[in-house]
Amino acid sequence: MRTLFKNIKELLQIRDESIKFVSGKAMVELPTIKNAYLLVEDGIIKEFGSMANCPKTEVNNLVDATGKMLLPTWCDSHTHLVYAGNRESEFVDKIKGLSYQEIANKGGGILNSAKALQETLEDDLYQQSKTRLEEIMALGTGAVEIKSGYGLTLEAELKMLRVIKRLKQNYQLPIKATFLGAHAVPLEYKDDKAGYIQLLIETMLPQIAEAQLAEYIDVFCETGYFTVQDTDRILEAGKQYGLIPKIHVNQFTSIGGVQIGVKYHALSVDHLEEMRDEDIQVLKNTQTMPVALPGCSFFLGIPYTPARKMMDAGLPLALATDYNPGSSPSGNMNFVVSTSCIKMKLTPEEAINAATINGAYAMGLEKVVGSITVGKKANLILTKPINSYGFMPYAFGANQIDKVFINGIAI
Numbered sequence: 198m199r200t201l202f203k204n205i206k207e208l209l210q211i212r213d214e215s216i217k218f219v220s221g222k223a224m225v226e227l228p229t230i231k232n233a234y235l236l237v238e239d240g241i242i243k244e245f246g247s248m249a250n251c252p253k254t255e256v257n258n259l260v261d262a263t264g265k266m267l268l269p270t271w272c273d274s275h276t277h278l279v280y281a282g283n284r285e286s287e288f289v290d291k292i293k294g295l296s297y298q299e300i301a302n303k304g305g306g307i308l309n310s311a312k313a314l315q316e317t318l319e320d321d322l323y324q325q326s327k328t329r330l331e332e333i334m335a336l337g338t339g340a341v342e343i344k345s346g347y348g349l350t351l352e353a354e355l356k357m358l359r360v361i362k363r364l365k366q367n368y369q370l371p372i373k374a375t376f377l378g379a380h381a382v383p384l385e386y387k388d389d390k391a392g393y394i395q396l397l398i399e400t401m402l403p404q405i406a407e408a409q410l411a412e413y414i415d416v417f418c419e420t421g422y423f424t425v426q427d428t429d430r431i432l433e434a435g436k437q438y439g440l441i442p443k444i445h446v447n448q449f450t451s452i453g454g455v456q457i458g459v460k461y462h463a464l465s466v467d468h469l470e471e472m473r474d475e476d477i478q479v480l481k482n483t484q485t486m487p488v489a490l491p492g493c494s495f496f497l498g499i500p501y502t503p504a505r506k507m508m509d510a511g512l513p514l515a516l517a518t519d520y521n522p523g524s525s526p527s528g529n530m531n532f533v534v535s536t537s538c539i540k541m542k543l544t545p546e547e548a549i550n551a552a553t554i555n556g557a558y559a560m561g562l563e564k565v566v567g568s569i570t571v572g573k574k575a576n577l578i579l580t581k582p583i584n585s586y587g588f589m590p591y592a593f594g595a596n597q598i599d600k601v602f603i604n605g606i607a608i
């Protein structure tokens with residue numbers, strides 16, 4: 198099966214296969230070819246180049262991309278899109294000025310979602326989640342990480358992870374699963390956090406690892422949730438089962454979460470709204486990707502990750518949605534890319550790098566997706582006719598996508 202895209206106004210994010218991610222000043226470069234072609238064979242990028250060299254080969258499908266941009270699909274490396282119901286009921290409290298923590302203390306928050314999830318049948322949870330997955334795919338997401346963490350009991354965590362597994366089986370985009378049992382301390386353990394951590398380490402982890410339901414392990418390392426010491430214990434236990442850390446740190450307070458992530462060679466440290474200079478320093482020359490979640494800052498009205506400062510210090514940066522019912526009820530990567538430009542002062546080139554190649558790295562998929570590279574999956578966004586790629590983040594809130602291709606096939 199061969200598909201040829203021809204007359205592409207600009208083909209974006211062309212990378213050699215040796216590039217794992219881009220950092221610091223290199224993030225301002227977005228390699229492109231104007232007036233290009235791209236050939237897909239059996240779902241994989243076979244070749245591309247200038248239209249002058251376009252092959253005259255027979256194809257099954259010809260796409261005339263005159264006036265349009267072609268780029269890799271968004272790589273959303275941080276979501277919680279498997280959840281039950283929503284938290285619309287907390288929205289007005291939030292509008293009236295209650296903080297995320299105050300809402301949680303009133304019985305809302307993560308524990309509210311956990312109760313709903315525990316009461317939802319697995320098939321219903323799957324149906325709700327698949328609707329969200331299809332929605333983000335139509336918005337250009339072509340690889341996604343999904344966390345557990347709204348179960349908080351052995352059975353409910355397994356239920357969430359099985360739903361993620363079923364999504365993996367039924368959809369063509371790469372999906373990575375993360376075990377986030379340490380998302381909140383459940384009510385039954387409110388006076389016995391140590392008991393919950395013991396359950397997590399001694400009962401949940403072995404069963405999840407045995408059933409191969411997760412690749413990554415996450416902890417909400419935050420004041421009022423899990424301490425640095427708790428995180429240390431949980432990541433150490435995860436390591437025994439081969440689970441690589443991708444952790445929630447520095448959302449509200451800087452308590453040493455970044456340092457613990459670096460200690461365990463976390464693939465990513467995510468949120469980072471509150472960053473001290475030492476948090477930036479410790480990330481230098483590591484393989485840990487900092488991930489910003491501007492949808493969460495927007496929705497909660499909390500600071501944005503100081504991305505400019507971090508990139509100026511030479512760090513890489515990835516962007517993700519944090520799609521979840523409490524702090525970012527949107528999985529729209531286009532909005533995230535726009536918001537990073539408007540609020541975090543990324544250039545369109547930096548934002549596209551952060552949302553493609555660096556996002557792919559942040560979920561271990563840098564060899565599979567995230568750039569226009571021979572041998573990578575043909576997961577592609579074809580835009581509507583636009584003047585320049587900068588129009589995508591500029592025209593925030595409007596959909597510039599004509600078609601999304603997964604493995605070379607339009608969805």
Ligand SMILES: N=CN[C@@H](CCC(=O)O)C(=O)O
Nearest residue numbers: 306307417519521522523524
């Ligand atoms: N901060 C921790 N977890 C999610 C929010 C979860 C929730 O409020 O339901 C986040 O990444 O923002």
Ligand SMILES: [Zn+2]
Nearest residue numbers: 275277445519
């Ligand atoms: Zn999150």
